[in-house]
Amino acid sequence: MIKILNNAKFPLNICRGTSEQRIHSAIKLNEELFNNLSKEFYRPTISVDTFTKSLKSVLKGNKIDFKIKNSEIYNCNGACARDFNWKNQTKEVCGYSIYLPINDYDNSLSINDIGTLMHETLHFFIGLLSPKHTTRDAKCFDIDLYKKTESFYNKFIYSSKYTPENLKENLLPKILNTLTPEEKINFLQATRYRLKEEMHCFLDGSIYDYKIKNIHKKFFENPEYKPDGNSFRFPEKITILEQELAKTLKDVRENMAKSKNL
Ligand SMILES: [Zn+2]
Numbered sequence: 001m002i003k004i005l006n007n008a009k010f011p012l013n014i015c016r017g018t019s020e021q022r023i024h025s026a027i028k029l030n031e032e033l034f035n036n037l038s039k040e041f042y043r044p045t046i047s048v049d050t051f052t053k054s055l056k057s058v059l060k061g062n063k064i065d066f067k068i069k070n071s072e073i074y075n076c077n078g079a080c081a082r083d084f085n086w087k088n089q090t091k092e093v094c095g096y097s098i099y100l101p102i103n104d105y106d107n108s109l110s111i112n113d114i115g116t117l118m119h120e121t122l123h124f125f126i127g128l129l130s131p132k133h134t135t136r137d138a139k140c141f142d143i144d145l146y147k148k149t150e151s152f153y154n155k156f157i158y159s160s161k162y163t164p165e166n167l168k169e170n171l172l173p174k175i176l177n178t179l180t181p182e183e184k185i186n187f188l189q190a191t192r193y194r195l196k197e198e199m200h201c202f203l204d205g206s207i208y209d210y211k212i213k214n215i216h217k218k219f220f221e222n223p224e225y226k227p228d229g230n231s232f233r234f235p236e237k238i239t240i241l242e243q244e245l246a247k248t249l250k251d252v253r254e255n256m257a258k259s260k261n262l
Pocket of ligand 1: 198
């Protein structure tokens, strides 16, 4: 059993609509957050406290458990992860950890990293608005599908090194052959959603990176802009996953019909 605690999601009346509508609501919250944060940059840095306060103010009184941690621990620029609590038979999603490039010296975040900040907070908002997706993700983790597929996802799918053509012709069939039909469906659905989410997060990251460099020109002599994620070719990869998902679902239905007729 997987349970998402109330402090790890928005109430049901807010989590309404299709997945596109929920992503849109998350994008709106991210915009509100950016407008708050942008006003706080009197200097080229803000404190983690200021960031946390701005983020809390966008949550509109909903009590959400989240912690801001230094992404250095994970050797990455940023990440947004769900916190799990393993309790015998029940697994609870109890909150979020947002990993950001914190300067340990004065516990601050740099204006230069606003693209990364906004990328990760969009993940956070999408997560809070999509309990169904969170449950599916947690289920993948629970049934060890993650162990079987995570390195494949990181190396071949969430990468700009391999083309969608490569993915379709060689790579995807190889991993799918190692999975049961149920695993295939879970993997394809979860991956399609993850890529959609990344596509929006990269885009938001680059939009706000551009905006902040225009609003606070004085802090940037020769601004370099954050890439918008185009090189990952997310839309084409999403289409391939959708086609593969439709094929797998059709196969499963046909096999079920066959076994009924026996
Ligand atoms: Zn991301």
